[in-house]
Amino acid sequence: MDGLEVVVTGIKLSHPIMNASGVLASTPEGVARLIDAGVSAVVTKTLTKEPREGYKTPITIPLPIGLLNAVGLANPGIEAVGKLVETGHSLGKPVIVSIGGRDPEEFLYLAEKALEAGADALELNLSCPHTPGYGVDAAKTIKTIKEVVKNTASISNKPVWAKLGYSRLLVKEAGAALEAGASALVLINTIPGMKIDVYALKPILSHGYGGLSGPAIHPIAVYSIYMVYREYKPEIIGAGGAVDWETAIELLAAGAKAVQIATAFHLKGYNIIKEIINGIKQYLKQTKRKNITEIIGSATK
Amino acid sequence: MRNILRHNSTAYSSAMVVGNKRLSPVYSFLELELLQDFPLHKPPQFIMVWVPGYEAVPMTIAGRRGDRLWILVKIAGDTTRRLAGIEEGSFIGLYGPLGKPLIPPGNRFLFLVGGSGVATALNYISSLGCSQDKCLTVFGCWKYSEIGSVPELIEEFGSATITACLDRRCNVYGTVVDALNNIDPGEYDAVIACGPPGMLKSLIDKIPLDKSIFVLDSYVKCGIGLCGSCLVPGTRYYLCIDGPGFYARELVEAGWH
Numbered sequence: 001m002d003g004l005e006v007v008v009t010g011i012k013l014s015h016p017i018m019n020a021s022g023v024l025a026s027t028p029e030g031v032a033r034l035i036d037a038g039v040s041a042v043v044t045k046t047l048t049k050e051p052r053e054g055y056k057t058p059i060t061i062p063l064p065i066g067l068l069n070a071v072g073l074a075n076p077g078i079e080a081v082g083k084l085v086e087t088g089h090s091l092g093k094p095v096i097v098s099i100g101g102r103d104p105e106e107f108l109y110l111a112e113k114a115l116e117a118g119a120d121a122l123e124l125n126l127s128c129p130h131t132p133g134y135g136v137d138a139a140k141t142i143k144t145i146k147e148v149v150k151n152t153a154s155i156s157n158k159p160v161w162a163k164l165g166y167s168r169l170l171v172k173e174a175g176a177a178l179e180a181g182a183s184a185l186v187l188i189n190t191i192p193g194m195k196i197d198v199y200a201l202k203p204i205l206s207h208g209y210g211g212l213s214g215p216a217i218h219p220i221a222v223y224s225i226y227m228v229y230r231e232y233k234p235e236i237i238g239a240g241g242a243v244d245w246e247t248a249i250e251l252l253a254a255g256a257k258a259v260q261i262a263t264a265f266h267l268k269g270y271n272i273i274k275e276i277i278n279g280i281k282q283y284l285k286q287t288k289r290k291n292i293t294e295i296i297g298s299a300t301k
Numbered sequence: 302m303r304n305i306l307r308h309n310s311t312a313y314s315s316a317m318v319v320g321n322k323r324l325s326p327v328y329s330f331l332e333l334e335l336l337q338d339f340p341l342h343k344p345p346q347f348i349m350v351w352v353p354g355y356e357a358v359p360m361t362i363a364g365r366r367g368d369r370l371w372i373l374v375k376i377a378g379d380t381t382r383r384l385a386g387i388e389e390g391s392f393i394g395l396y397g398p399l400g401k402p403l404i405p406p407g408n409r410f411l412f413l414v415g416g417s418g419v420a421t422a423l424n425y426i427s428s429l430g431c432s433q434d435k436c437l438t439v440f441g442c443w444k445y446s447e448i449g450s451v452p453e454l455i456e457e458f459g460s461a462t463i464t465a466c467l468d469r470r471c472n473v474y475g476t477v478v479d480a481l482n483n484i485d486p487g488e489y490d491a492v493i494a495c496g497p498p499g500m501l502k503s504l505i506d507k508i509p510l511d512k513s514i515f516v517l518d519s520y521v522k523c524g525i526g527l528c529g530s531c532l533v534p535g536t537r538y539y540l541c542i543d544g545p546g547f548y549a550r551e552l553v554e555a556g557w558h
Binding site for chain 1: 312317351356357358521524526528529530539
């Protein structure tokens, strides 16, 4: 026991660091690669009813402050879920299946498929900012958020995580998702953004706009988690700009029980998880704490 | 986090096309002026080149001096066709460098190249301090007409050149693999092969795998190891973060097919 174990919605994790949806886990090889890298659970790419090619390149732009992307929810479709879950389980890790529907009925269909495949939890993508019809579009109002979560939770014997992005209504939206039966909240998604080439005078991403991630949005993630945790004390999985042990600890101190990372893989490579875990261990030792759970939400007290 | 903001090794830069020389019906050599800071690269790292109104495509930097950068474009689709015919004064975008450097030891090198692999060979030739008595490039094409003045460019960069094509006007009548009937790869400190997968696979039994590097060519979308599009078939490697260069034995043992 190294004091890093956490239990999130009943799922035991050997440490709090997992990947965020969108990173590699659309193929069995990608799932295996993430597990090799040391994630405590795998979150699949958001799976949709049919396979999606996604947008044409450029789909990413590295920025000095993070990363801008508009992948367009490229994924192999929900029929691929079985092999993803099977690979994760064969390598001894829980698999959280991220699903993205266009309406509450489609979410329900995807949830059934994911649960049949043996998902350990469902992550509802209610916040992708750059794929018309999905994400924020599929969860436009508090009423729709409630409907999607309630429908899904009503048929699920596994935890349902609702992934929300930052908005001025986030605390209300979080409350609605929890009231509708979400077991946990994943906070936050990327923030809408755009980069224009000043010589070509055109947006660079083929989709025009995309989602900003990485260090640039970390303070927004800390703030969002803090505000929601202070209000409801729910289980939260933090996402947004965690790139080292310090930024991960901030998300935990704001109220997250676990942390998802994505841009950090690009910035620091696939050894980043081991680096973050070693850093957290050192931090616990330095601050004379026995268990990482002592940190969770401590900044809100 | 502070360190990341200071030492980000990948960046976006706008660039102006300042020269475009058509070398053959399918190859153009472009000189670009970088308009923003752009990190230095080492072979066989690559960049994504964005042509406004078209897509972004992976390309190798043939050479760089200060804010001048050269790329060799092989026409393979709409974006590369537009790039090959782009006018001087046009603006494009670049991001990178992407992938990992892989520099072989030694000073005598054999390059086996086909297709868009020529650009990677040029980058190695200029980075490894090649001269025509130490480095040899076998450049293969299907048709003689595709070759144009590419061999002269390779020689200018510092490597002797042999051409191979299905035409008696090339030095070797046949493929790059056929050219090895008259060359002993064992005489070189390293063999660097860059070209289409079929060409690389046909070299496996002909070259010393322990001192040979294969530089793979693949469809790349994000280029930064997140989307998973460039999975190397049969392996757990991703071209954009683990490659694009691999020692041949490592690839074969990983199950590459």
